[in-house]
Amino acid sequence: MTENTTRRGRRPAAQVRAEVVAATAELLREDGVSAVTFDRVATRSGASKTTLYKWWASPGELAAEAYFVTSKPALKFPDSGDIARDVGAQLRAFVRLLTTTHHGRVIAELIGAAQFDPSLAAAVSEKYTLPRRTLAMEYFARARERGQLRDDVDLALLVDQLWGACYNRLLVPDAPLDERFADALVVNVLHGAAAPAGSAEDAADPATDL
Amino acid sequence: MTENTTRRGRRPAAQVRAEVVAATAELLREDGVSAVTFDRVATRSGASKTTLYKWWASPGELAAEAYFVTSKPALKFPDSGDIARDVGAQLRAFVRLLTTTHHGRVIAELIGAAQFDPSLAAAVSEKYTLPRRTLAMEYFARARERGQLRDDVDLALLVDQLWGACYNRLLVPDAPLDERFADALVVNVLHGAAAPAGSAEDAADPATDL
Structure with missing residues:
Protein backbone atom coordinates (compact mmCIF):
# COMPACT_ATOMS: atom_id res chain seq x y z
CA MET A 1 0.00 0.00 0.00
CA THR A 2 2.83 2.36 0.95
CA GLU A 3 4.64 1.37 -2.21
CA ASN A 4 1.52 2.05 -4.30
CA THR A 5 1.05 5.47 -2.73
CA THR A 6 4.69 6.35 -3.30
CA ARG A 7 4.56 5.22 -6.91
CA ARG A 8 1.31 7.05 -7.51
CA GLY A 9 2.81 10.18 -6.03
CA ARG A 10 5.42 10.19 -8.78
CA ARG A 11 3.01 9.61 -11.66
CA PRO A 12 0.66 12.21 -13.14
CA ALA A 13 -3.04 11.37 -12.67
CA ALA A 14 -3.58 10.91 -16.42
CA GLN A 15 -0.84 8.30 -16.50
CA VAL A 16 -2.23 6.44 -13.49
CA ARG A 17 -5.65 6.46 -15.07
CA ALA A 18 -4.29 5.10 -18.37
CA GLU A 19 -2.43 2.36 -16.53
CA VAL A 20 -5.51 1.41 -14.53
CA VAL A 21 -7.59 1.23 -17.70
CA ALA A 22 -4.94 -0.87 -19.48
CA ALA A 23 -4.70 -3.28 -16.52
CA THR A 24 -8.50 -3.56 -16.43
CA ALA A 25 -8.68 -4.25 -20.17
CA GLU A 26 -6.17 -7.10 -19.68
CA LEU A 27 -8.23 -8.66 -16.87
CA LEU A 28 -11.37 -8.29 -19.00
CA ARG A 29 -9.83 -10.08 -21.99
CA GLU A 30 -8.35 -12.82 -19.81
CA ASP A 31 -11.22 -13.62 -17.47
CA GLY A 32 -14.28 -11.52 -18.29
CA VAL A 33 -16.21 -8.89 -16.37
CA SER A 34 -16.33 -10.78 -13.07
CA ALA A 35 -12.49 -10.71 -12.93
CA VAL A 36 -12.60 -6.91 -12.69
CA THR A 37 -12.55 -6.24 -8.95
CA PHE A 38 -10.88 -3.19 -7.39
CA ASP A 39 -8.52 -5.58 -5.54
CA ARG A 40 -7.25 -7.25 -8.70
CA VAL A 41 -7.04 -3.99 -10.66
CA ALA A 42 -5.10 -2.32 -7.82
CA THR A 43 -2.64 -5.22 -7.66
CA ARG A 44 -2.07 -5.29 -11.38
CA SER A 45 -1.92 -1.53 -12.04
CA GLY A 46 -0.09 -0.44 -8.89
CA ALA A 47 -2.79 2.19 -8.22
CA SER A 48 -4.31 2.31 -4.73
CA LYS A 49 -7.85 1.11 -4.12
CA THR A 50 -8.62 4.58 -2.72
CA THR A 51 -7.84 6.02 -6.14
CA LEU A 52 -10.09 3.49 -7.85
CA TYR A 53 -13.00 4.22 -5.50
CA LYS A 54 -12.50 7.95 -6.15
CA TRP A 55 -12.64 7.65 -9.90
CA TRP A 56 -15.17 4.88 -10.51
CA ALA A 57 -18.48 4.23 -8.76
CA SER A 58 -18.15 0.46 -9.27
CA PRO A 59 -15.80 -2.11 -10.81
CA GLY A 60 -18.46 -2.55 -13.49
CA GLU A 61 -18.20 1.09 -14.50
CA LEU A 62 -14.41 0.74 -14.72
CA ALA A 63 -14.80 -2.44 -16.79
CA ALA A 64 -17.10 -0.60 -19.21
CA GLU A 65 -14.67 2.31 -19.59
CA ALA A 66 -11.74 -0.07 -20.14
CA TYR A 67 -13.67 -1.97 -22.76
CA PHE A 68 -14.85 1.06 -24.71
CA VAL A 69 -11.55 2.98 -24.48
CA THR A 70 -9.26 0.15 -25.50
CA SER A 71 -11.34 -1.74 -28.03
CA LYS A 72 -13.28 1.02 -29.79
CA MET B 1 -27.75 -26.22 11.85
CA THR B 2 -28.70 -29.03 14.22
CA GLU B 3 -32.18 -27.60 14.45
CA ASN B 4 -32.48 -27.40 10.68
CA THR B 5 -31.32 -30.97 10.24
CA THR B 6 -33.78 -32.16 12.84
CA ARG B 7 -36.66 -30.28 11.24
CA ARG B 8 -35.70 -31.45 7.79
CA GLY B 9 -35.67 -35.00 9.10
CA ARG B 10 -39.36 -34.70 9.95
CA ARG B 11 -40.53 -33.23 6.67
CA PRO B 12 -40.88 -35.11 3.38
CA ALA B 13 -38.48 -33.92 0.66
CA ALA B 14 -41.32 -32.58 -1.51
CA GLN B 15 -42.50 -30.39 1.34
CA VAL B 16 -38.99 -29.07 2.05
CA ARG B 17 -38.57 -28.33 -1.62
CA ALA B 18 -41.88 -26.47 -1.79
CA GLU B 19 -40.98 -24.43 1.31
CA VAL B 20 -37.56 -23.56 -0.11
CA VAL B 21 -39.13 -22.46 -3.39
CA ALA B 22 -41.75 -20.35 -1.56
CA ALA B 23 -39.09 -18.68 0.60
CA THR B 24 -37.00 -17.96 -2.48
CA ALA B 25 -39.96 -16.45 -4.30
CA GLU B 26 -40.53 -14.12 -1.35
CA LEU B 27 -36.89 -12.96 -1.35
CA LEU B 28 -37.08 -12.47 -5.10
CA ARG B 29 -40.19 -10.27 -4.89
CA GLU B 30 -38.78 -8.28 -1.97
CA ASP B 31 -35.20 -7.66 -3.07
CA GLY B 32 -34.56 -9.13 -6.50
CA VAL B 33 -32.25 -11.86 -7.76
CA SER B 34 -29.19 -10.73 -5.82
CA ALA B 35 -31.09 -11.31 -2.54
CA VAL B 36 -31.30 -15.01 -3.36
CA THR B 37 -28.25 -16.50 -1.60
CA PHE B 38 -28.17 -20.01 -0.12
CA ASP B 39 -27.55 -18.39 3.31
CA ARG B 40 -30.68 -16.26 3.20
CA VAL B 41 -32.83 -19.00 1.69
CA ALA B 42 -31.65 -21.49 4.35
CA THR B 43 -32.46 -19.02 7.13
CA ARG B 44 -35.88 -18.21 5.80
CA SER B 45 -36.97 -21.73 4.78
CA GLY B 46 -35.41 -23.70 7.62
CA ALA B 47 -33.75 -26.05 5.10
CA SER B 48 -30.04 -26.73 5.50
CA LYS B 49 -27.51 -25.27 3.08
CA THR B 50 -26.36 -28.83 2.37
CA THR B 51 -29.83 -29.57 1.02
CA LEU B 52 -29.79 -26.46 -1.15
CA TYR B 53 -26.37 -27.33 -2.60
CA LYS B 54 -27.62 -30.84 -3.30
CA TRP B 55 -30.71 -29.70 -5.21
CA TRP B 56 -29.54 -26.57 -7.03
CA ALA B 57 -26.26 -25.91 -8.83
CA SER B 58 -26.40 -22.21 -7.97
CA PRO B 59 -28.61 -19.69 -6.17
CA GLY B 60 -29.41 -18.31 -9.64
CA GLU B 61 -30.84 -21.65 -10.72
CA LEU B 62 -32.97 -21.74 -7.56
CA ALA B 63 -34.13 -18.17 -8.21
CA ALA B 64 -35.17 -19.11 -11.74
CA GLU B 65 -37.13 -22.15 -10.51
CA ALA B 66 -38.84 -20.10 -7.81
CA TYR B 67 -39.81 -17.44 -10.31
CA PHE B 68 -41.19 -19.80 -12.93
CA VAL B 69 -42.96 -22.12 -10.48
CA THR B 70 -44.69 -19.45 -8.42
CA SER B 71 -45.52 -16.81 -10.99
CA LYS B 72 -46.29 -18.85 -14.11
Whole structure:
Protein backbone atom coordinates (compact mmCIF):
# COMPACT_ATOMS: atom_id res chain seq x y z
CA MET A 1 0.00 0.00 0.00
CA THR A 2 2.83 2.36 0.95
CA GLU A 3 4.64 1.37 -2.21
CA ASN A 4 1.52 2.05 -4.30
CA THR A 5 1.05 5.47 -2.73
CA THR A 6 4.69 6.35 -3.30
CA ARG A 7 4.56 5.22 -6.91
CA ARG A 8 1.31 7.05 -7.51
CA GLY A 9 2.81 10.18 -6.03
CA ARG A 10 5.42 10.19 -8.78
CA ARG A 11 3.01 9.61 -11.66
CA PRO A 12 0.66 12.21 -13.14
CA ALA A 13 -3.04 11.37 -12.67
CA ALA A 14 -3.58 10.91 -16.42
CA GLN A 15 -0.84 8.30 -16.50
CA VAL A 16 -2.23 6.44 -13.49
CA ARG A 17 -5.65 6.46 -15.07
CA ALA A 18 -4.29 5.10 -18.37
CA GLU A 19 -2.43 2.36 -16.53
CA VAL A 20 -5.51 1.41 -14.53
CA VAL A 21 -7.59 1.23 -17.70
CA ALA A 22 -4.94 -0.87 -19.48
CA ALA A 23 -4.70 -3.28 -16.52
CA THR A 24 -8.50 -3.56 -16.43
CA ALA A 25 -8.68 -4.25 -20.17
CA GLU A 26 -6.17 -7.10 -19.68
CA LEU A 27 -8.23 -8.66 -16.87
CA LEU A 28 -11.37 -8.29 -19.00
CA ARG A 29 -9.83 -10.08 -21.99
CA GLU A 30 -8.35 -12.82 -19.81
CA ASP A 31 -11.22 -13.62 -17.47
CA GLY A 32 -14.28 -11.52 -18.29
CA VAL A 33 -16.21 -8.89 -16.37
CA SER A 34 -16.33 -10.78 -13.07
CA ALA A 35 -12.49 -10.71 -12.93
CA VAL A 36 -12.60 -6.91 -12.69
CA THR A 37 -12.55 -6.24 -8.95
CA PHE A 38 -10.88 -3.19 -7.39
CA ASP A 39 -8.52 -5.58 -5.54
CA ARG A 40 -7.25 -7.25 -8.70
CA VAL A 41 -7.04 -3.99 -10.66
CA ALA A 42 -5.10 -2.32 -7.82
CA THR A 43 -2.64 -5.22 -7.66
CA ARG A 44 -2.07 -5.29 -11.38
CA SER A 45 -1.92 -1.53 -12.04
CA GLY A 46 -0.09 -0.44 -8.89
CA ALA A 47 -2.79 2.19 -8.22
CA SER A 48 -4.31 2.31 -4.73
CA LYS A 49 -7.85 1.11 -4.12
CA THR A 50 -8.62 4.58 -2.72
CA THR A 51 -7.84 6.02 -6.14
CA LEU A 52 -10.09 3.49 -7.85
CA TYR A 53 -13.00 4.22 -5.50
CA LYS A 54 -12.50 7.95 -6.15
CA TRP A 55 -12.64 7.65 -9.90
CA TRP A 56 -15.17 4.88 -10.51
CA ALA A 57 -18.48 4.23 -8.76
CA SER A 58 -18.15 0.46 -9.27
CA PRO A 59 -15.80 -2.11 -10.81
CA GLY A 60 -18.46 -2.55 -13.49
CA GLU A 61 -18.20 1.09 -14.50
CA LEU A 62 -14.41 0.74 -14.72
CA ALA A 63 -14.80 -2.44 -16.79
CA ALA A 64 -17.10 -0.60 -19.21
CA GLU A 65 -14.67 2.31 -19.59
CA ALA A 66 -11.74 -0.07 -20.14
CA TYR A 67 -13.67 -1.97 -22.76
CA PHE A 68 -14.85 1.06 -24.71
CA VAL A 69 -11.55 2.98 -24.48
CA THR A 70 -9.26 0.15 -25.50
CA SER A 71 -11.34 -1.74 -28.03
CA LYS A 72 -13.28 1.02 -29.79
CA PRO A 73 -15.61 -1.57 -31.29
CA ALA A 74 -16.07 -0.80 -34.97
CA LEU A 75 -18.72 1.84 -35.44
CA LYS A 76 -18.36 2.08 -39.20
CA PHE A 77 -21.60 2.43 -41.06
CA PRO A 78 -21.04 2.13 -44.82
CA ASP A 79 -23.26 4.42 -46.90
CA SER A 80 -23.34 3.31 -50.52
CA GLY A 81 -26.93 4.47 -50.88
CA ASP A 82 -28.19 0.87 -51.13
CA ILE A 83 -29.97 0.35 -47.80
CA ALA A 84 -30.19 -3.46 -47.93
CA ARG A 85 -26.48 -3.72 -48.77
CA ASP A 86 -25.31 -1.13 -46.23
CA VAL A 87 -27.34 -2.38 -43.29
CA GLY A 88 -26.60 -5.98 -44.23
CA ALA A 89 -22.83 -5.30 -44.24
CA GLN A 90 -23.01 -3.52 -40.90
CA LEU A 91 -25.15 -6.19 -39.26
CA ARG A 92 -23.02 -9.08 -40.56
CA ALA A 93 -19.88 -7.35 -39.23
CA PHE A 94 -21.63 -6.90 -35.86
CA VAL A 95 -22.59 -10.58 -35.72
CA ARG A 96 -19.00 -11.58 -36.59
CA LEU A 97 -17.71 -9.30 -33.82
CA LEU A 98 -20.09 -10.90 -31.32
CA THR A 99 -19.49 -14.50 -32.33
CA THR A 100 -15.85 -14.80 -33.42
CA THR A 101 -14.02 -12.53 -30.95
CA HIS A 102 -13.98 -12.00 -27.18
CA HIS A 103 -16.25 -8.95 -27.71
CA GLY A 104 -19.43 -11.03 -27.61
CA ARG A 105 -18.71 -12.37 -24.14
CA VAL A 106 -17.60 -8.98 -22.82
CA ILE A 107 -20.67 -7.17 -24.19
CA ALA A 108 -23.02 -9.87 -22.86
CA GLU A 109 -21.40 -9.67 -19.43
CA LEU A 110 -21.46 -5.86 -19.36
CA ILE A 111 -25.18 -5.83 -20.20
CA GLY A 112 -25.72 -8.66 -17.71
CA ALA A 113 -23.90 -6.92 -14.86
CA ALA A 114 -25.65 -3.64 -15.75
CA GLN A 115 -28.93 -5.19 -14.53
CA PHE A 116 -27.50 -4.97 -11.00
CA ASP A 117 -25.36 -1.80 -11.28
CA PRO A 118 -26.94 1.52 -12.31
CA SER A 119 -23.57 3.24 -12.82
CA LEU A 120 -22.53 0.47 -15.20
CA ALA A 121 -25.91 0.66 -16.98
CA ALA A 122 -25.36 4.38 -17.52
CA ALA A 123 -21.83 3.80 -18.84
CA VAL A 124 -22.94 1.07 -21.27
CA SER A 125 -25.70 3.29 -22.60
CA GLU A 126 -23.66 6.48 -22.85
CA LYS A 127 -20.41 5.00 -24.16
CA TYR A 128 -21.73 2.18 -26.31
CA THR A 129 -25.36 1.51 -27.12
CA LEU A 130 -26.66 5.10 -27.52
CA PRO A 131 -23.87 6.27 -29.89
CA ARG A 132 -24.44 3.17 -32.03
CA ARG A 133 -28.21 3.70 -31.98
CA THR A 134 -27.72 7.33 -33.05
CA LEU A 135 -25.41 6.38 -35.92
CA ALA A 136 -27.92 3.83 -37.22
CA MET A 137 -30.81 6.30 -36.92
CA GLU A 138 -28.83 8.94 -38.84
CA TYR A 139 -28.32 6.41 -41.61
CA PHE A 140 -32.03 5.53 -41.59
CA ALA A 141 -32.97 9.21 -41.73
CA ARG A 142 -30.83 9.62 -44.87
CA ALA A 143 -32.43 6.48 -46.36
CA ARG A 144 -35.88 7.89 -45.63
CA GLU A 145 -34.86 11.16 -47.29
CA ARG A 146 -33.83 9.14 -50.34
CA GLY A 147 -37.33 7.63 -50.37
CA GLN A 148 -36.17 4.15 -49.34
CA LEU A 149 -38.15 4.00 -46.10
CA ARG A 150 -41.79 4.80 -45.47
CA ASP A 151 -42.31 8.33 -44.14
CA ASP A 152 -44.25 7.04 -41.14
CA VAL A 153 -41.77 4.42 -40.00
CA ASP A 154 -40.35 4.70 -36.47
CA LEU A 155 -36.58 4.79 -37.04
CA ALA A 156 -35.71 3.88 -33.44
CA LEU A 157 -37.75 0.69 -33.73
CA LEU A 158 -35.66 -0.49 -36.68
CA VAL A 159 -32.61 -0.49 -34.40
CA ASP A 160 -34.40 -2.84 -31.98
CA GLN A 161 -35.59 -5.12 -34.79
CA LEU A 162 -32.05 -5.45 -36.21
CA TRP A 163 -29.35 -5.02 -33.55
CA GLY A 164 -31.77 -5.69 -30.69
CA ALA A 165 -32.74 -9.02 -32.27
CA CYS A 166 -29.01 -9.92 -32.38
CA TYR A 167 -28.53 -8.92 -28.73
CA ASN A 168 -31.48 -11.15 -27.91
CA ARG A 169 -29.76 -14.19 -29.44
CA LEU A 170 -26.48 -13.20 -27.76
CA LEU A 171 -28.03 -12.90 -24.29
CA VAL A 172 -30.59 -15.72 -24.57
CA PRO A 173 -29.00 -18.15 -27.02
CA ASP A 174 -32.10 -20.18 -27.89
CA ALA A 175 -31.47 -19.88 -31.63
CA PRO A 176 -28.29 -19.40 -33.71
CA LEU A 177 -26.69 -15.96 -34.08
CA ASP A 178 -25.00 -16.02 -37.49
CA GLU A 179 -24.67 -14.06 -40.72
CA ARG A 180 -27.61 -15.88 -42.27
CA PHE A 181 -29.76 -14.56 -39.42
CA ALA A 182 -28.38 -11.06 -40.00
CA ASP A 183 -29.28 -11.17 -43.70
CA ALA A 184 -32.78 -12.48 -42.99
CA LEU A 185 -33.37 -9.74 -40.39
CA VAL A 186 -32.57 -7.06 -42.97
CA VAL A 187 -34.89 -8.55 -45.60
CA ASN A 188 -37.72 -8.86 -43.11
CA VAL A 189 -37.27 -5.38 -41.62
CA LEU A 190 -37.48 -3.88 -45.09
CA HIS A 191 -40.16 -6.04 -46.67
CA GLY A 192 -42.16 -7.58 -43.82
CA ALA A 193 -43.38 -11.10 -43.24
CA ALA A 194 -46.98 -10.71 -44.40
CA ALA A 195 -47.95 -12.64 -47.50
CA PRO A 196 -48.77 -10.39 -50.47
CA ALA A 197 -52.40 -9.24 -50.36
CA GLY A 198 -54.79 -11.70 -52.00
CA SER A 199 -52.61 -14.76 -51.47
CA ALA A 200 -54.50 -15.88 -48.36
CA GLU A 201 -56.96 -17.94 -50.43
CA ASP A 202 -54.19 -20.20 -51.75
CA ALA A 203 -53.51 -21.36 -48.25
CA ALA A 204 -56.61 -23.50 -48.04
CA ASP A 205 -54.55 -26.01 -50.03
CA PRO A 206 -53.89 -28.79 -47.50
CA ALA A 207 -50.50 -29.49 -49.14
CA THR A 208 -49.15 -26.24 -47.68
CA ASP A 209 -46.07 -26.90 -45.59
CA LEU A 210 -46.34 -26.40 -41.87
CA MET B 1 -27.75 -26.22 11.85
CA THR B 2 -28.70 -29.03 14.22
CA GLU B 3 -32.18 -27.60 14.45
CA ASN B 4 -32.48 -27.40 10.68
CA THR B 5 -31.32 -30.97 10.24
CA THR B 6 -33.78 -32.16 12.84
CA ARG B 7 -36.66 -30.28 11.24
CA ARG B 8 -35.70 -31.45 7.79
CA GLY B 9 -35.67 -35.00 9.10
CA ARG B 10 -39.36 -34.70 9.95
CA ARG B 11 -40.53 -33.23 6.67
CA PRO B 12 -40.88 -35.11 3.38
CA ALA B 13 -38.48 -33.92 0.66
CA ALA B 14 -41.32 -32.58 -1.51
CA GLN B 15 -42.50 -30.39 1.34
CA VAL B 16 -38.99 -29.07 2.05
CA ARG B 17 -38.57 -28.33 -1.62
CA ALA B 18 -41.88 -26.47 -1.79
CA GLU B 19 -40.98 -24.43 1.31
CA VAL B 20 -37.56 -23.56 -0.11
CA VAL B 21 -39.13 -22.46 -3.39
CA ALA B 22 -41.75 -20.35 -1.56
CA ALA B 23 -39.09 -18.68 0.60
CA THR B 24 -37.00 -17.96 -2.48
CA ALA B 25 -39.96 -16.45 -4.30
CA GLU B 26 -40.53 -14.12 -1.35
CA LEU B 27 -36.89 -12.96 -1.35
CA LEU B 28 -37.08 -12.47 -5.10
CA ARG B 29 -40.19 -10.27 -4.89
CA GLU B 30 -38.78 -8.28 -1.97
CA ASP B 31 -35.20 -7.66 -3.07
CA GLY B 32 -34.56 -9.13 -6.50
CA VAL B 33 -32.25 -11.86 -7.76
CA SER B 34 -29.19 -10.73 -5.82
CA ALA B 35 -31.09 -11.31 -2.54
CA VAL B 36 -31.30 -15.01 -3.36
CA THR B 37 -28.25 -16.50 -1.60
CA PHE B 38 -28.17 -20.01 -0.12
CA ASP B 39 -27.55 -18.39 3.31
CA ARG B 40 -30.68 -16.26 3.20
CA VAL B 41 -32.83 -19.00 1.69
CA ALA B 42 -31.65 -21.49 4.35
CA THR B 43 -32.46 -19.02 7.13
CA ARG B 44 -35.88 -18.21 5.80
CA SER B 45 -36.97 -21.73 4.78
CA GLY B 46 -35.41 -23.70 7.62
CA ALA B 47 -33.75 -26.05 5.10
CA SER B 48 -30.04 -26.73 5.50
CA LYS B 49 -27.51 -25.27 3.08
CA THR B 50 -26.36 -28.83 2.37
CA THR B 51 -29.83 -29.57 1.02
CA LEU B 52 -29.79 -26.46 -1.15
CA TYR B 53 -26.37 -27.33 -2.60
CA LYS B 54 -27.62 -30.84 -3.30
CA TRP B 55 -30.71 -29.70 -5.21
CA TRP B 56 -29.54 -26.57 -7.03
CA ALA B 57 -26.26 -25.91 -8.83
CA SER B 58 -26.40 -22.21 -7.97
CA PRO B 59 -28.61 -19.69 -6.17
CA GLY B 60 -29.41 -18.31 -9.64
CA GLU B 61 -30.84 -21.65 -10.72
CA LEU B 62 -32.97 -21.74 -7.56
CA ALA B 63 -34.13 -18.17 -8.21
CA ALA B 64 -35.17 -19.11 -11.74
CA GLU B 65 -37.13 -22.15 -10.51
CA ALA B 66 -38.84 -20.10 -7.81
CA TYR B 67 -39.81 -17.44 -10.31
CA PHE B 68 -41.19 -19.80 -12.93
CA VAL B 69 -42.96 -22.12 -10.48
CA THR B 70 -44.69 -19.45 -8.42
CA SER B 71 -45.52 -16.81 -10.99
CA LYS B 72 -46.29 -18.85 -14.11
CA PRO B 73 -46.04 -15.73 -16.26
CA ALA B 74 -48.97 -15.70 -18.65
CA LEU B 75 -48.26 -17.78 -21.70
CA LYS B 76 -51.63 -17.22 -23.32
CA PHE B 77 -51.52 -16.71 -27.03
CA PRO B 78 -54.94 -15.67 -28.36
CA ASP B 79 -55.82 -17.14 -31.76
CA SER B 80 -58.68 -15.26 -33.38
CA GLY B 81 -57.21 -15.86 -36.83
CA ASP B 82 -56.31 -12.16 -37.22
CA ILE B 83 -52.54 -12.17 -36.95
CA ALA B 84 -52.08 -8.43 -36.36
CA ARG B 85 -54.69 -8.46 -33.60
CA ASP B 86 -53.49 -11.67 -31.92
CA VAL B 87 -49.79 -10.85 -31.90
CA GLY B 88 -50.53 -7.25 -30.94
CA ALA B 89 -52.60 -8.36 -27.94
CA GLN B 90 -49.92 -10.83 -26.82
CA LEU B 91 -47.10 -8.32 -27.22
CA ARG B 92 -48.96 -5.51 -25.42
CA ALA B 93 -49.71 -7.88 -22.53
CA PHE B 94 -46.01 -8.83 -22.43
CA VAL B 95 -44.94 -5.18 -22.35
CA ARG B 96 -47.44 -4.48 -19.54
CA LEU B 97 -46.07 -7.45 -17.58
CA LEU B 98 -42.51 -6.14 -17.99
CA THR B 99 -43.24 -2.52 -17.20
CA THR B 100 -46.03 -2.43 -14.63
CA THR B 101 -45.19 -5.39 -12.35
CA HIS B 102 -42.13 -6.72 -10.58
CA HIS B 103 -41.73 -9.27 -13.38
CA GLY B 104 -39.74 -6.90 -15.57
CA ARG B 105 -37.04 -6.46 -12.97
CA VAL B 106 -36.90 -10.17 -12.12
CA ILE B 107 -36.67 -11.24 -15.77
CA ALA B 108 -33.99 -8.62 -16.49
CA GLU B 109 -31.99 -9.76 -13.48
CA LEU B 110 -32.37 -13.46 -14.33
CA ILE B 111 -31.12 -12.85 -17.88
CA GLY B 112 -28.39 -10.58 -16.48
CA ALA B 113 -27.16 -13.12 -13.93
CA ALA B 114 -27.40 -15.87 -16.57
CA GLN B 115 -24.46 -14.24 -18.38
CA PHE B 116 -22.26 -15.41 -15.48
CA ASP B 117 -24.00 -18.67 -14.52
CA PRO B 118 -24.45 -21.46 -17.10
CA SER B 119 -26.87 -23.44 -14.88
CA LEU B 120 -29.08 -20.35 -14.58
CA ALA B 121 -28.83 -19.73 -18.34
CA ALA B 122 -30.01 -23.29 -18.97
CA ALA B 123 -32.91 -22.87 -16.52
CA VAL B 124 -34.03 -19.56 -18.06
CA SER B 125 -33.99 -21.06 -21.52
CA GLU B 126 -35.65 -24.36 -20.63
CA LYS B 127 -38.28 -23.03 -18.22
CA TYR B 128 -39.06 -19.67 -19.77
CA THR B 129 -37.75 -18.41 -23.10
CA LEU B 130 -37.84 -21.62 -25.16
CA PRO B 131 -41.44 -22.57 -24.24
CA ARG B 132 -42.55 -19.02 -25.12
CA ARG B 133 -40.58 -19.10 -28.38
CA THR B 134 -42.18 -22.44 -29.28
CA LEU B 135 -45.69 -21.18 -28.56
CA ALA B 136 -45.15 -18.12 -30.76
CA MET B 137 -43.69 -20.20 -33.57
CA GLU B 138 -46.65 -22.59 -33.43
CA TYR B 139 -48.95 -19.60 -33.82
CA PHE B 140 -46.88 -18.28 -36.74
CA ALA B 141 -46.94 -21.71 -38.41
CA ARG B 142 -50.76 -21.68 -38.23
CA ALA B 143 -50.78 -18.13 -39.64
CA ARG B 144 -48.52 -19.23 -42.50
CA GLU B 145 -50.84 -22.15 -43.17
CA ARG B 146 -53.71 -19.64 -43.38
CA GLY B 147 -51.70 -17.73 -45.99
CA GLN B 148 -51.02 -14.74 -43.74
CA LEU B 149 -47.24 -15.06 -43.79
CA ARG B 150 -44.90 -15.54 -46.72
CA ASP B 151 -43.93 -19.19 -47.27
CA ASP B 152 -40.22 -18.37 -47.14
CA VAL B 153 -40.26 -16.37 -43.91
CA ASP B 154 -38.08 -17.60 -41.02
CA LEU B 155 -40.56 -18.02 -38.16
CA ALA B 156 -37.88 -18.04 -35.43
CA LEU B 157 -36.66 -14.64 -36.60
CA LEU B 158 -40.11 -13.11 -36.05
CA VAL B 159 -39.79 -13.97 -32.36
CA ASP B 160 -36.52 -12.01 -32.12
CA GLN B 161 -37.99 -9.05 -34.02
CA LEU B 162 -40.99 -8.85 -31.68
CA TRP B 163 -40.23 -10.18 -28.18
CA GLY B 164 -36.46 -9.85 -28.67
CA ALA B 165 -36.89 -6.17 -29.52
CA CYS B 166 -38.83 -5.74 -26.25
CA TYR B 167 -36.13 -7.58 -24.25
CA ASN B 168 -33.60 -5.24 -25.84
CA ARG B 169 -35.44 -2.18 -24.49
CA LEU B 170 -35.87 -3.89 -21.11
CA LEU B 171 -32.17 -4.76 -20.76
CA VAL B 172 -30.71 -1.66 -22.41
CA PRO B 173 -33.31 1.05 -21.78
CA ASP B 174 -32.16 3.60 -24.37
CA ALA B 175 -35.69 4.05 -25.75
CA PRO B 176 -39.14 3.63 -24.21
CA LEU B 177 -40.73 0.20 -23.78
CA ASP B 178 -44.47 0.79 -24.05
CA GLU B 179 -47.60 -0.44 -25.81
CA ARG B 180 -47.14 2.03 -28.66
CA PHE B 181 -43.78 0.39 -29.34
CA ALA B 182 -45.42 -3.05 -29.23
CA ASP B 183 -48.03 -2.02 -31.80
CA ALA B 184 -45.44 -0.46 -34.11
CA LEU B 185 -43.29 -3.61 -33.92
CA VAL B 186 -46.20 -5.73 -35.12
CA VAL B 187 -47.01 -3.42 -38.04
CA ASN B 188 -43.39 -3.33 -39.12
CA VAL B 189 -42.78 -7.07 -38.76
CA LEU B 190 -45.78 -7.73 -40.99
CA HIS B 191 -45.41 -4.95 -43.56
CA GLY B 192 -41.78 -3.86 -43.47
CA ALA B 193 -40.21 -0.43 -43.45
CA ALA B 194 -39.35 -0.11 -47.12
CA ALA B 195 -41.20 2.55 -49.07
CA PRO B 196 -43.57 1.12 -51.70
CA ALA B 197 -41.72 0.41 -54.96
CA GLY B 198 -41.52 3.42 -57.27
CA SER B 199 -41.85 6.03 -54.54
CA ALA B 200 -38.07 6.67 -54.33
CA GLU B 201 -38.28 9.39 -56.98
CA ASP B 202 -40.62 11.53 -54.87
CA ALA B 203 -37.93 11.85 -52.25
CA ALA B 204 -35.82 14.23 -54.33
CA ASP B 205 -38.30 16.85 -53.07
CA PRO B 206 -36.18 18.92 -50.67
CA ALA B 207 -39.24 19.57 -48.50
CA THR B 208 -39.17 15.94 -47.34
CA ASP B 209 -38.89 15.74 -43.59
CA LEU B 210 -35.65 14.53 -42.11
